[in-house]
Amino acid sequence: MVGSANLNIMIKAARKAGRGLVKDFREVENLQVSVKGAGDFVSRADLNAEKILKEELMGARPTYGWCAEESAEEEGQDPTRRWIVDPLDGTTNFLHGLPHWAISIALEHKGQVVAGVIFDPAKDEMFYAEKGAGAWMNDTRLRVSGRSRMIESIFATGLPFGGRADLPETLKDLGRLLPACAGVRRFGAAALDLAYVAAGRYDGFWERRLNAWDMAAGMIIVKEAGGLVEPLAPGGDILSDGEVICANDAIFSNFSKVIRG
Known part of the structure; x- marks a missing residue:
């Protein structure tokens, strides 16, 4: 190209x-x-x-x-x-x-x-x-994955470290998501997590307390690969809030309901 x-x-x-x-x-x-x-x-x-x-x-x-x-x-x-x-x-x-x-x-x-x-x-x-x-x-x-069943899907996120205050919320996310999916990965680079959703390697990704530079490029790559990208809080702003959730179209609704509780 x-x-x-x-x-x-x-x-x-x-x-x-x-x-x-x-x-x-x-x-x-x-x-x-x-x-x-x-x-x-x-x-x-x-x-x-x-x-x-x-x-x-x-x-x-x-x-x-x-x-x-x-x-x-x-x-x-x-x-x-x-x-x-x-x-x-x-x-x-x-x-x-x-x-x-x-x-x-x-x-x-x-x-x-x-x-x-x-x-x-x-x-x-x-x-x-x-x-x-x-x-x-x-x-x-690139094209996002075609999986349509949560139980066959793997997701990526970041895990709070160093005493960050969002640990309890993330543990609640994992408690709801892990029984419903094929696994969760934590590779330590949010930009690549988003790129991997676009490439179909992950089926979805969510994370809190990110910065604009962690997400901005990945957002458009996921969107242009056919994925859905939204703020975690409906009506929010991804780059200013530092929270994002994305997935392919087939599982986004179920995935977002699980994460949003």
């Missing part, structure tokens, strides 16, 4: 930052790591990746706004467009030598995400989508 100029800029930036991350991942034991908070680490690799992404994306589109994990938000000369970037989703996996982490880049226009890229450098899997143009992984068109 040949995408728009903006999508090609996003893919090029992700690949460039990915090369640096792969190099650092091979030397994970030697990374300089500083602690941001309980269970939440930031590494030199993370900061270097964001620097590369910002240089590439803002260099190509200097009037756009900027929203990313490791730097201050900036409003652009063009207030209708902004980049939403996570330079390293799955930092804890990265620092523990687990090859499951990704770069996430979204382009927002007038409050709507119109393009998204999620790049998994360790597996060389590039997930991407543009509004109205479908979703892709490398050269393969």
Whole structure:
């Protein structure tokens, strides 16, 4: 698929930052790591990746706004467009030598995400989508799974760590969902969880207390792969509330009823 100029800029930036991350991942034991908070680490690799992404994306589109994990938000000369970037989703996996982490880049226009890229450098899997143009992984068109029975479906989520206050709510979710499905996975990278729903590897995903950069690219990739994406609280706003639920059309209703209690 040949995408728009903006999508090609996003893919090029992700690949460039990915090369640096792969190099650092091979030397994970030697990374300089500083602690941001309980269970939440930031590494030199993370900061270097964001620097590369910002240089590439803002260099190509200097009037756009900027929203990313490791730097201050900036409003652009063009207030209708902004980049939403996570330079390293799955930092804890990265620092523990687990090859499951990704770069996430979204382009927002007038409050709507119109393009998204999620790049998994360790597996060389590039997930991407543009509004109205479908979703892709490398050269393969993506489609959400066709499963229609909850008991045959697997789901993904994140589990609260480091004493987070949402642990009781998540345990209640699991108590309702586990008896009704084929399993729940917790791989530690929300962007890839969303990409895997788009690819049909998971049948659905939900999580609370996420940031815009964790979800923005994945949302459009799931939608363009034929999935349904909603805020956990009906009528809410996914990016500002930090809560999302998604699945294929056949099981979304039952899945959302279980999670919403």
